[in-house]
Amino acid sequence: MKFKEAVNIHLALGQETRHHILSLIVQQEDGISPKEIHERLDIPPPTLSFHLKELLQAELICVQRKSRNLIYRPQAHVIAELISFLEDHYITQKKENNSIKPRIKYKNRYHET
Numbered sequence: 001m002k003f004k005e006a007v008n009i010h011l012a013l014g015q016e017t018r019h020h021i022l023s024l025i026v027q028q029e030d031g032i033s034p035k036e037i038h039e040r041l042d043i044p045p046p047t048l049s050f051h052l053k054e055l056l057q058a059e060l061i062c063v064q065r066k067s068r069n070l071i072y073r074p075q076a077h078v079i080a081e082l083i084s085f086l087e088d089h090y091i092t093q094k095k096e097n098n099s100i101k102p103r104i105k106y107k108n109r110y111h112e113t
Contacts, residue, residue, distance in 0.1 A: 012058035
């Protein structure tokens with residue numbers, strides 16, 4: 001995953017409602033329709049449509065047409081790539097005791113070492 005892709009995903013997830021929508025979509029093995037999302041999360045359809053568009057643009061979800069319905073599914077490989085990106089760029093494993101240490105250390109709150 002490129003840095004810009006990770007930034008775009010972070011921007012898409014920078015809104016709490018989108019976290020709830022993505023969480024619900026991830027929980028549905030067979031996908032979920034906008035109507036079901038609306039019913040479960042009580043999000044007005046125009047607002048839901050906007051948030052689904054943002055998640056689609058970040059490639060966190062995909063959409064398929066099933067007869068007359070749209071079905072949203074998670075893009076598991078993109079989520080896995082994001083997790084791998086975060087691990088590679090921000091944390092390292094300390095082998096002797098398997099504790100996670102931040103890769104970036106700060107001298108003070110304004111300057112990196």
